[in-house]
Amino acid sequence: MNVNPPKRALKFLRWFCREDYIEELEGDLTEIFRKEYGIAPARAKRKFVWSVIRYFRPEFIKSFTANRYINTLPMFWHNFLITLRNHKKHKASFLLNLTGLSTGLACAIMIYLWVNDELSVDKFHENDTRLYQVMKTVPRADGTVTTMVYTPAQMAQEMVKDLPEVELAVSVISHGETGIVSAGEKGVKAKHQFADKDYFRVFSYPLLEGNKYKVLTGKHEVLLSDKLAMKLFNTTENLIGKSIEWQWRDKFDGPYTVSGLFEARSSRSSAQFDIIFSLSAWESNNDNCWCSNNANTYLVLREGTAIEEFNEKIRDYSKVKLNALEGPGGLKWEGTLFAQRFSERYLHGIYENGFVSGGKIEYVALFSIIGIAILVIACINFMNLSTAKASRRMKEVGIKKVIGAHRWALILQYIGESMFMTFLSLAIAIFMVYILLPPFRTITGKDIALNFDYNLLLALGLITLITGIISGSYPAFHLSGFRPTDVLKGRIKATTSESWVRKGLVVFQFSVSVVLIVSVIVILKQIEFIQTKNLGYDRNNIIRISNEGKLEKSLTPFLNQIKTIPGVLGASGMSGDFTGNHSGGGGIQWPGKDPNHGIEFSGLYVDYNVIEMLNLKMAEGRSFSPDPGSDNEKVIFNETAVAMMNLKDPIGQTVTMWGREKKIVGVVKNFHYESLYERVGPLFLCYGEKHQSTLIKIKSGMEAETLHQIGAVYNDYNNGLPFEYQFLDQDFQVLYAAENRVALLSKYFASIAILISCLGLFGLAAFTAERRTREIGIRKILGSNELNIVYLLSGDFTKIILTAITVGLFVGYLITKTWLESFAYRISLEWWFFAGAGVAALIISWITIGIHTIKAARTNPIETLKMDQ
């Protein structure tokens, strides 16, 4: 009679019972059960269950905890030894893994350092969480709005009075311009700003000397950075009370007294200045109308202020004030206010329709993704190689399991092995980072250092731990899952699902690499396009110098003297430049203007010779004439402006610009006066006399000596100041610094990604060739030639790579298309960008596979067949 005892009771018994008792207990119980079942089945079952329950007592319950990890330390050493032996035996794959992982980790660390640095900019202020900047959203003549940082200079102090939420507030006026500061004979250029008295209480710039509650109150007070003080006085001691001489825009010239010293700007601060004046100095020299927006307003809000409510409250603050102080005249163009976290502005500094829409955070996100992708590629290598090589270690696993190793012990062993690899790689990666940091600093323009503080250690530990677990987990769970009998009988074969996983991972790796190749090609092409595009003006061999010091007052004699130098083709003054620094506005009236619809113009003030020197082409009319004073009330528009103004016959017509009537004398052909992110907009050129910079065109071939002579003339005017100049095309490089940086970095990262992917492929190809040596031997004996073998071996890989290329090209297309859309003038995506990237990936992978494939195909079959495996 073959009835079985109650299943669940039996399962329970087997679960809790000691292994050495289960045989006897289960046997006896079953025997009794079967005897009694013949008499009374139900009672037999009940009795069986009851007996099982009666066994549930300490003598019979197996130990669930003790005995398992008693020998942790010896096992650890044993595993470590096995790991070392394994690496020693398979040096090639060990090196592949190590190279791949350490390169990936080094990339990840560098990207982490950079991202961390970006994220920490401006966060060092003590009041960081309560420190806000007031932003102003202003309507423009053409119906759009623009968001800007400029507010009335008095607003800060008015807000402290009017709004209880505001604890402290300061106005800062910063032009980003340099002036000349001198003590005795020595003069140096310095970036300056004007600031309210509470400046050092609102911001936590370290004050080395001076009292933060008292500085910046007096009109003739000044604070210097320690670096500037070092340059001026060769010391930073006992400088309070010393006098300095300042030259900037005439009316601020004069002596000032040093009242404090602050620590020089760091790269973690977005505000860059060397010298600070009191705001009262500015106010005493300017009309302080609420209508002139020239200051940045910073607020420290009281603890617990809800920013949404506060923003609601200050929305119309400026309008109300303007109405009360100046009357309703300018209300139409007055903007609304909102406060944004000061530390947020560095990364989120682009606004659309009055709202934050992005900024540098996009690059931070981009590089974070690239860093993670590279790390994942490196992890995949490790996983693929270890699972592929699992067959080599199956016997080890089988024997261990037979001896009594738990599955967990095996999993821990393999995870431990990959941890060992990752920590070894981490050590190498840190070494690599040390070596690569100086060039990385140059590329990023950041003062990044590898300081092992708590955060970095935590991040490193986490990155390494996660890398180790991810790369070790698949082999660990895969290997430990084998059934020992199958392994030892040699019945295990690679399952299809396993090879699918491996193939999928390779596809992912190569897709990422292909995306990176495509992106690099497109970025480089776009940058090349920008740099060679005809901008509508000639910027070769033209230098720009800022008109500082005495040049401000005596520009004309300076220009006349420059023009006598034989290598100088022309010299002229200009306000603003061609990288987006220009004035402009919407208040221009012209005949036939629709009163409800305005145009926002950009404007450049130029000397008479500029148009000729830059080789700007006139579409109609003439350019400014050199007769002094004759063209002061004349204006030139560009073609876009004329078209938008709808002027049929523009020459000779009169327009009113901010109350002054000006006659149109010419129309200039469109040229790019801003970056190529912007379309060419409406522009006016006016004749001006005071200029911020001087443009000098130099004869090509005579640059060196001419520059030397210009320097000599410059020194006659500004003795002691270094002669600093910029070529116009350098200006242009600065404009696309971010793109150049992205291009350079993505070039490096793409190469690294490809390198790591290839390492993985190399390892896999080697493994496949090795596993099929006997098959190849038999094939060759049966008459297959080398070409067939190569075809056989690389066919599989080629399919995988082709899939990856397809996926990668598709994703790459989407990404580059989106990126290009941010440019107003851009290249079109050519088919060969993608074909090129695809072919490059294919060829690289073929070369990688080929090394092993050809070697395998050329081996003498006797070599492989005679050995016994």
Add this chain to the structure above:
Amino acid sequence: MKDQSLGEFEELVLLVVAGLHDEAYGVSILEHLEEKLEKKLNISAVHVALKRMEDKGFVKSRFGGITEERGGRRKKFYIVTALGKRMLDHQYALRTSLYKQIPKISFG
């Protein structure tokens, strides 16, 4: 011998093991006891007694062959060790000597 103790039920099981000689395993011991004592016992009680006596060294065990009625499990046979036999002898001698001391008049 002073440290070694033998419970009443253990002594019974040990006697049965000795009596069954080489045929003593869980179920046979249980059936024998139930027959002699004329009451139902639970197999677990027998197993507890056997395990304790094995720890004390009174019995030792070996595995027999696989039999069908036991669901593929082997029988575990017990035999009495020399120590176990001495213990039984000791118990028997003790009881007999005590029994002999009973005066006849006690049953008056």
